[in-house]
Amino acid sequence: MTDRLRDKIWPVTAILLAIVAVWYVGAYLMNAPFQRDLDRRAGETPTTWEFVVKTMTQPKPTLPAPHQVAVNFFENTVLRKPTSARSLVYHSWVTLSSTLLGFAFGTALGILIAVGIVHVAALDRSLMPWIITSQTIPILALAPMIIVVLAAVGITGLIPKALISTYLSFFPVAVGMVKGLRSPDALHLDLMRTYNASRAETFWKLRLPASVPFLFASMKVAIAASLVGAIVGELPTGAVAGIGAKLLSGSYYSQTIDMFSALVAGSLVAILLVTAVGLAGRLVASAMGARPA
Amino acid sequence: MLMNVADGDRKEVTDATSVVDARGLSLTFHTNDGPVHALSDVNLTVGKGEFVSFIGPSGCGKTTFLRVIADLEQPTGGTITVNGMTPEEARRRRAYGYVFQAAGLFPWRTIERNVALPLEIMDYPKAEIAERIRSTLDLVNLTGFEKKYPWQLSGGMQQRASIARALAFDADLLLMDEPFGALDEIVRDHLNEQLLELWARTDKTICFVTHSIPEAVYLSTRIVVMSPRPGRVTDVIESTLPKERPLDIRETPEFLEIAARVRDGLRAGHSYED
Numbered sequence: 001m002t003d004r005l006r007d008k009i010w011p012v013t014a015i016l017l018a019i020v021a022v023w024y025v026g027a028y029l030m031n032a033p034f035q036r037d038l039d040r041r042a043g044e045t046p047t048t049w050e051f052v053v054k055t056m057t058q059p060k061p062t063l064p065a066p067h068q069v070a071v072n073f074f075e076n077t078v079l080r081k082p083t084s085a086r087s088l089v090y091h092s093w094v095t096l097s098s099t100l101l102g103f104a105f106g107t108a109l110g111i112l113i114a115v116g117i118v119h120v121a122a123l124d125r126s127l128m129p130w131i132i133t134s135q136t137i138p139i140l141a142l143a144p145m146i147i148v149v150l151a152a153v154g155i156t157g158l159i160p161k162a163l164i165s166t167y168l169s170f171f172p173v174a175v176g177m178v179k180g181l182r183s184p185d186a187l188h189l190d191l192m193r194t195y196n197a198s199r200a201e202t203f204w205k206l207r208l209p210a211s212v213p214f215l216f217a218s219m220k221v222a223i224a225a226s227l228v229g230a231i232v233g234e235l236p237t238g239a240v241a242g243i244g245a246k247l248l249s250g251s252y253y254s255q256t257i258d259m260f261s262a263l264v265a266g267s268l269v270a271i272l273l274v275t276a277v278g279l280a281g282r283l284v285a286s287a288m289g290a291r292p293a
Numbered sequence: 294m295l296m297n298v299a300d301g302d303r304k305e306v307t308d309a310t311s312v313v314d315a316r317g318l319s320l321t322f323h324t325n326d327g328p329v330h331a332l333s334d335v336n337l338t339v340g341k342g343e344f345v346s347f348i349g350p351s352g353c354g355k356t357t358f359l360r361v362i363a364d365l366e367q368p369t370g371g372t373i374t375v376n377g378m379t380p381e382e383a384r385r386r387r388a389y390g391y392v393f394q395a396a397g398l399f400p401w402r403t404i405e406r407n408v409a410l411p412l413e414i415m416d417y418p419k420a421e422i423a424e425r426i427r428s429t430l431d432l433v434n435l436t437g438f439e440k441k442y443p444w445q446l447s448g449g450m451q452q453r454a455s456i457a458r459a460l461a462f463d464a465d466l467l468l469m470d471e472p473f474g475a476l477d478e479i480v481r482d483h484l485n486e487q488l489l490e491l492w493a494r495t496d497k498t499i500c501f502v503t504h505s506i507p508e509a510v511y512l513s514t515r516i517v518v519m520s521p522r523p524g525r526v527t528d529v530i531e532s533t534l535p536k537e538r539p540l541d542i543r544e545t546p547e548f549l550e551i552a553a554r555v556r557d558g559l560r561a562g563h564s565y566e567d
Contacts, residue, residue: 187397190365194391195414196384205410209401288401289442 023066024056030063031055064257073261085241088265094242095230096269098158102165103226107219109166110173117174118181118207119199135171139164139229144236161242165229169222176218180211212288216281223273231266243269312466312498313339313362317371319523320357330523331357332368337517337526341465344492344499346509347517348555349562354524355502355517359468362500363391375466387415389466390459394474396451398443398458405430405439408458415462429457432491449480453487460495467499473508482540485511489538506559507543510534510552518555520562527562530554 035055056065080087116123150160192202234244243266250259320332332354347355360366364380375383398407405426412422433453473481509516518528
């Protein structure tokens, strides 16, 4: 227990406190010019302490202080019905559902592409450059086009947003799985050959199980990319619902505190997702007889 | 078809009991540094039920020869038959089991699932797979370790599991490429003893690559001495040792005499000047 305290809890707490401290200093520095301006117009001459407190309590600060974000986050999660349009739980759920759908599509697509690349030499040479090119296009430029084009053919709602997540998440999975499916050593491939195993048998019994650790490593990257895709996908949809919508409406009305608590919600969703993938990876690894670390 | 044979003592017709028959076999690898003659004019017949060891320094082509038998390498000259067929046909009919230098067990499969791997691929019925797992693990003394994963076993036990995997299906020919090379002396002695016992019980034909002289002499009915650059057979020594071989046979004059012949053969074939 003392080891755990020394090795994990203290370092984590120390870093967290340092970040909060820097954040408070930043909030003061960012909000002070506006506050000084306000005080000058109102003809007030607050003491230093009063001034510091004022910079931390502005309704629309340039940089909200941590406690302002915490209070806003608490109000919009715990104190609201999860179904309310003002609840961050509701918006997180909207983003989460399109993230998960897009991630599922992206993982499936990535695996499919990897299988093709590993088994068909022509695909290896012809497909990879396009895949890499696809990731060099800024998603912010592409997302509105996807939304508009799909809306024109009558596809709206969850699917277009999920497709943007797919676009971002298939790439790490495809790259990771190509490496994973090629990871069996020559000895294992020779062994399968001595059994006169077909390509399908070699795939199911050797390549696929060998690629599992690579799959989970790339899925961790992919799920984070999916979340980014879902949030970006919510921006051009008219900001109806979702964390992206909260960010956009917050920026329309200069509700910086709302924006920050939406960011916190997004981060929590990201932590949740990456942890879930990591946990699933550990469960699968132990089911596949991996040596406990 | 009659072969154009230069040597007088070379057999012209494939013996009905020959398992491996190589004539004028050569294999040249083309590398960036020019051609490498891995095998050059190798003539050899392995009869049914023989235990033939291939010994020689690194680069003498002993592993390459084994891989040619297994259809893992393609010869560039000469002919070779395995059970009277081309190596490819023999491989397609699953004529041999191959044991590699490393155990090469699949880490995500338990020992019994590893042994079952070739049986699954060869579509054995479930009940028979279970029976064969039981009997082959018994053969290599691994009963009780069925549910263990490879990392839970010692190196020697892993190699025994890989031998069980090669024995699980009905191949009469066992190709072993320095299977005990990575193991310590004590484990190696023990496995050598077990391998002889297993060979006596199963009447399989075994081709065994090694670079240990005592191991080759102890195990084999015939020892093929090879030398490098180009890889070729320099001597073939028939063992006069009885089939029953306790470990202390290695201290008998007869054993030492054969070992001395192997050593001479290795020395003659290998120039240490370069």
